[in-house]
Amino acid sequence: MNSIEKKLLELNKIEDIQQRSHWMNSLHPLGKLLISVIYILCVTSFDKYDIVHLILMSVYIIFTFAIGELSFKEGIYRMRLILPLLIFVGIFNPFLDKNIVLIAGYEVRGGIVSMLTLVVKGVYTVLAVYALIATTPIDDICYALRIIKIPKIIVIVIMLIYRYIDVMSKEADRIFTSYRLRAPGQKGIAYKYWGALVGQWLLRSMDRAQIVYESMTLRGFRGDFIPSKKSVRALDVIYPIVWIAIFMIIRFAVTG
Amino acid sequence: MKTGVSGELLNISGLSFSYEKDKEVLKDIDLKAVDGESIALVGANGIGKSTLMKLMVGLYLDFSGDITVAGHKMCAANLDHIREHIGYVFQDSDSQLFLSTVEDDVAFGPRNYGLSEEEVEQRVAKALGQVGIENLRKSKTYKLSGGEKKLASIATILSMEPDIVIMDEPSVALDPRNRRNLIMVLKDIRGLKIIASHDLDFVMNTCERTILLDDATIVADGATKDILGNEALLQAHGL
Numbered sequence A: 001m002n003s004i005e006k007k008l009l010e011l012n013k014i015e016d017i018q019q020r021s022h023w024m025n026s027l028h029p030l031g032k033l034l035i036s037v038i039y040i041l042c043v044t045s046f047d048k049y050d051i052v053h054l055i056l057m058s059v060y061i062i063f064t065f066a067i068g069e070l071s072f073k074e075g076i077y078r079m080r081l082i083l084p085l086l087i088f089v090g091i092f093n094p095f096l097d098k099n100i101v102l103i104a105g106y107e108v109r110g111g112i113v114s115m116l117t118l119v120v121k122g123v124y125t126v127l128a129v130y131a132l133i134a135t136t137p138i139d140d141i142c143y144a145l146r147i148i149k150i151p152k153i154i155v156i157v158i159m160l161i162y163r164y165i166d167v168m169s170k171e172a173d174r175i176f177t178s179y180r181l182r183a184p185g186q187k188g189i190a191y192k193y194w195g196a197l198v199g200q201w202l203l204r205s206m207d208r209a210q211i212v213y214e215s216m217t218l219r220g221f222r223g224d225f226i227p228s229k230k231s232v233r234a235l236d237v238i239y240p241i242v243w244i245a246i247f248m249i250i251r252f253a254v255t256g
Numbered sequence B: 001m002k003t004g005v006s007g008e009l010l011n012i013s014g015l016s017f018s019y020e021k022d023k024e025v026l027k028d029i030d031l032k033a034v035d036g037e038s039i040a041l042v043g044a045n046g047i048g049k050s051t052l053m054k055l056m057v058g059l060y061l062d063f064s065g066d067i068t069v070a071g072h073k074m075c076a077a078n079l080d081h082i083r084e085h086i087g088y089v090f091q092d093s094d095s096q097l098f099l100s101t102v103e104d105d106v107a108f109g110p111r112n113y114g115l116s117e118e119e120v121e122q123r124v125a126k127a128l129g130q131v132g133i134e135n136l137r138k139s140k141t142y143k144l145s146g147g148e149k150k151l152a153s154i155a156t157i158l159s160m161e162p163d164i165v166i167m168d169e170p171s172v173a174l175d176p177r178n179r180r181n182l183i184m185v186l187k188d189i190r191g192l193k194i195i196a197s198h199d200l201d202f203v204m205n206t207c208e209r210t211i212l213l214d215d216a217t218i219v220a221d222g223a224t225k226d227i228l229g230n231e232a233l234l235q236a237h238g239l
Helices: A003-018 A029-045 A051-056 A058-067 A072-080 A082-090 A110-135 A138-147 A152-181 A191-217 A234-254 B049-056 B076-085 B102-112 B117-131 B146-158 B176-188 B200-206 B224-228 B231-236
Strands: A100-103 A106-109 B008-020 B023-034 B038-042 B064-069 B086-089 B164-168 B192-196 B209-214 B217-223
Touching: A003 A110, A003 A152, A029 A110, A029 A138, A029 A234, A051 A058, A051 A110, A051 A234, A058 A110, A058 A234, A072 A082, A072 A110, A082 A110, A100 A110, A106 A110, A110 A138, A138 A152, A152 A191, B008 B049, B008 B192, B023 B049, B023 B192, B023 B217, B038 B049, B038 B200, B049 B064, B049 B086, B049 B164, B049 B192, B076 B086, B086 B146, B102 B117, B102 B146, B117 B146, B117 B176, B146 B164, B146 B176, B176 B200, B192 B200, B200 B224, B209 B224, B217 B224, B224 B231
Parallel strands: B038 B192, B038 B209, B086 B164, B164 B192
Antiparallel strands: A100 A106, B008 B023, B008 B064, B209 B217
16 A cells, blocks of 8 residues: 555545544534634643643543544554654753753753643644544534634635545545556656656646536535534533633633 | 426537637537437547537537527526536546535535525435435445445436436446446436437437437437447447
């Protein structure tokens, strides 16, 4: 299996998780979106030395992954790109920040604490986003974005990018597979073919994207996706209120 | 949506079209079709079958001549009306199915035309029932087999209850069982059906009228059994 196929499988796997019949998946998308946004705002607003209270914010991640039956392994796997970046950004803190701070009664160099805080914030943020997308299909997230009055054009661009990522990945997969089958023993694509292959990839992706667009317009698409309206149950209101209250308590009451 | 228009649903007269200047893909096409007909468009590869069908649904508007669909003259201002009455099933089902689940895709058209959720629900159930894939309602579109994708594609069009259904090579890449199933499904679809196909057995089983295209124009138009039974005619035009 080549790397493009693996990426497509990952995408399909997330879509499978989104379609589970779990109560967390069936929650109203607006509530889940608000929880995620407020969680990220709260997490990122903690002081750079306040790692002790920041750890309390893990309660949401632990609850969502445990009760929502999401795989921590998958969540951590999603961080493989962002984690090195976070570490790179924070790696110089221990050398530059020589303040001494008290953590649970122990004196620790401020740079080390701030680096850890940065990494923890990054981990929480990525896991919160993963929890959102694993329990909410892109159409529902866009529906929630429209409710909170995000401009239509932005929401449609998000939806179309999502659709066309699939189209472009499948085209890339076909081209790469076709190349590989006729170039045994080669690692990757020979330099001299890159121009032709990338050109073909773009042209074919555009062709397919054009057909998809025609298919949409022939079924009444006039520049706006019309989602099915979601009914609001008591749990859809209570669930976000409880979580947002917990975040506020941790952020403002406990932290002081 | 059903127009209530009966009788003539499609009238094409003097239609000419070219992608490039001085290179006509279609030349002086005249064609009339009435409600209830099943018409096959046959011809060699690249002869203009798909182009003609795309003109019928208004994907290209820079043609000369006249096209009238369900009483509406083809022009930019009438496109919304026309597309309410005509459905197009693409050859590549992967391009037709662009939403995550079969249910969402089948509901896409009715929702765009502003139907209530109850009505959308009814349309989805009816369309899936017509093609016999009610069990696939919640399925992910990427997980369907080729035959299932084709049926789901047809359901996405049937949910709009069009007067005219146009299909581009519907039997391509289907195994014999799915092909037989598709033939049964097509026989049950009401309204005017126009099917482009190279599969002459399939045409024989589904269409009573056949139009043969060659050299940018219609070279034969008549009963399927007469046209497909004329081996010399077919061979002379690349079939």
